[in-house]
Amino acid sequence: MIDQTFIGFRLPPHTQVVEKGRLRFFARAIGETNPVYLQEEAAKAAGWVSLPVPPTFLFCLDMERDNPYDYMDTLGIELGKVLHGEQRFNYYQVACAGDRLTFDSRITDIYQKKAGALEFVVRDTAVFRESDESNRKKLADLRSTIIIRHR
């Protein structure tokens, strides 16, 4: 059983720079055909400063930290038993290639169902865009729920 005292546990914040090449790789991997996500000229013609970060890619950028499974290790969760249960994104701005984004996560809930056969861990992540030292604006909030299978 996962120790519930980990509710409130804060992961070390990390900062990522959004790379154009990586966005194109992601676009190709998901079969994207919309030129706004593949060609910088098309993105600019649509009003973006560069390739926009597509809706679900913030989740991926958060996995760019040294060990994306770090909190599972800390909580004693075996990766092979983990399923993604739910995901939510709330957006305040759209990020583009070249942006510096900081991710700040906390474990916000731990609970179980089916007499402990399934455990759930909820993690909330605030994402900030860092324009310069003094300018830091909230870009999005992410909520991720993972399920740990015990059987």
Add this chain to the structure above:
Amino acid sequence: MRTDVDTATFEVGDEIPPLSTPPVSRLTLALYAGASGDHNPIHVDLDFARYHGMDDVFAHGMLASAYLGRMLTNWLPQDTLISFGMRFVAISHVHDKLSCQGRITERFKEAGEQRAWLELSVINQHGETKVVGDALVRLSTPMLQHP
């Protein structure tokens, strides 16, 4: 706003143009693992998946979510998206052919703009639901990219 979609005419019940995708292959999963940065071996390493009681590797939930995102951004520009959520109700397997669909469930005025709630789903070729989701979009006054 783009000029080829007239959001003023949107009504509850209207369907979002659906998105079909090719069957999930092991290559799809390998490319998604690399591009997404989610290197969990359960999605690409058969030995690891079997050791953990699965019959085969299976798709990342976020792959199906990315397909839903594609459907949304094919329909409306991305800065109309306020909230986007999904629940993974069944595992998407290798060879599943995933299709995305959605419709408008509510239309209302909030914060001085027209908004709509959307109901979303991803199903496979047998009609089995894999992901259910929702999204809140603005139908007017897109936010500025760099406010």
